[in-house]
Amino acid sequence: MSRTVLVVGEVRDGALAPSTAELAAQAATLVPEETGRIGFLAGPHAHAAAASFGALGIPRVRVAKDPRIDGTAPAPLARAIVAAAVADRVSLILLAGSSLGRDVVGRVAAGWGAAAANGATGLEWEGSSVRVTRPVFGGRATETRKLEGDRVVVSLRPHAFPVREFASRTPEVVPIEVPEIPAGLLAPRRTGTVPAAGGSGPGLADAAIVVAGGRGVRSPENFRLVEELAASLGAAVGASRAVTDAGWRPGSLQVGQTGRSVSPQLYIAVGISGAIQHLVGMVSSRVIVAINADPSAPIFRVADYGIAGDLFAIVPALTAAVRRARGLPSPS
Ligand SMILES: Cc1cc2nc3c(=O)[nH]c(=O)nc-3n(C[C@H](O)[C@H](O)[C@H](O)COP(=O)(O)OP(=O)(O)OC[C@H]3O[C@@H](n4cnc5c(N)ncnc54)[C@H](O)[C@@H]3O)c2cc1C
Incomplete structure (x- = not known):
């Protein structure tokens, strides 16, 4: 059975976040045929950052150019991801287990009618299902879940999956049209960010x-x-x-x-x-x-x-x- 996986990238400071490389490597493990791997990006830097998917073994990238989808508000972002998943007949969506990614997983699951899990540290096919392992109870136990159905969305815990080297290429960038977005979903928008106090160096969430x-x-x-x-x-x-x-x-x-x-x-x-x-x-x-x-x-x-x-x-x-x-x- 041929499967298609959608890798939802995140953009930080104008470039793909390190977590996107982890998603792409895991996508290549799950779907060895390159044509079965599609990238996704939204937000003002999406188009520029999309080219970086070419170094991650992903030959085709869907970009939501709609300026109302700025890549930070989860509800419109989830709408755009679902639109891409439907257009490309995707069976599995992978997101980073960031605070945004964990929020978006539930919304995509509801909008797309999919089985879902957050914070996976292991992910593999089991027949036609997806088997997810993840720590629970503050890491004192590891849970295994079987996600059934032909639509599954999972966020991956940062640093849990190794990155891989791929031959670099220029990916095809394809815009995705997003159907109507109700005004209520656009309302809670981020209007600014203030860096947390705590000095220089990498942020806690991303640090290796x-x-x-x-x-x-x-x-x-x-x-x-x-x-x-x-x-x-x-x-x-x-x-x-x-x-x-x-x-x-x-x-x-x-x-x-x-x-x-x-x-x-x-x-x-x-x-x-x-x-x-x-x-x-x-x-x-x-x-x-x-x-x-x-x-x-x-x-x-x-x-x-x-x-x-x-x-x-x-x-x-x-x-x-x-x-x-x-x-x-x-x-x-
Ligand atoms: C509802 C609730 C939520 C909480 N949430 C959090 C949370 O999110 N994060 C958190 O961290 N805590 C949290 N706590 C507090 C937690 O219970 C502990 O009180 C706290 O983690 C203790 O911090 P500590 O280990 O730095 O201090 P301590 O427990 O006082 O430990 C200090 C350690 O330093 C060692 N030490 C002393 N001198 C030296 C030395 N010279 N060389 C080497 N070692 C030395 C001692 O042996 C000791 O083990 C929460 C508590 C409650 C009730």
Whole structure:
């Protein structure tokens, strides 16, 4: 049975977001025939960014040029995705598991009459169905779901799927006409964005490496040890709630139940005890390293590598070693 998969790309700063490469690689695993893979983009930068699909093994891209679909409001975006799925007789739609993607999945499922799942970390065909695995209960269990029917829409958890190299080519870009969009769906539009406080470096949501600090650093001044280690690794900075509640760093850096959920390739927890409310936000990270003075701290139960010792000795030594290994100059 020939299948067609629609890869819904996201545009950040005018270019395809890194998550789109993960979707495209997984699409190629599921549908080896190139002609069965179609890209999708919406928003003001869609046309310019569409060419980048050519390096992701996707020969054809649907672009919603309707200026009312700006790529940030989920309801009109979902309408456009459904229009593309119908036009191209798509059987599977893949989206990034970003906050926008997770929102759009439910709307597409309702508008297209599809089975749906969010946050997949595994995805394969099982006969005519799609088998999805994903962490549940804050990562303490893995759920398997069988999505039946000839229409399925799934968002993929960031960093859960490897990217692949493809021969580069120029994709065909085809506009998609979107039928009427009720005024009510257009109403809640984003009128501006303010970057979260939290310094330079990659954002928590996208970062492949996160270095997070907890109360063990003892003061806002000492938190710079965490930031210096993060900078040496090109990592995003995270924090426990003890740190954000104390006002040492802004709430936007908080990881956990009432903060952000992250699943980077590498999560380094510095002076964080590993309370369950923190763990639910990071336990699905691929590799977890914990640095804590207390060998019985709960964080060590989820850590792949643990260093039981004083962070004030370990973290500067680690930062210096990383900088040396990466050929970076010593900080002045
Ligand atoms: C409803 C609710 C929601 C919550 N949501 C969140 C959330 O989203 N995120 C979150 O993080 N928490 C959350 N919490 C709080 C959570 O329960 C913990 O209180 C918090 O995570 C503790 O932060 P911590 O690990 O930094 O501090 P602590 O628990 O105080 O741990 C500090 C750790 O540092 C270690 N340490 C001390 N000195 C050193 C040293 N010199 N070298 C190395 N290690 C050292 C200690 O051994 C200790 O393990 C929530 C709580 C509730 C009730």
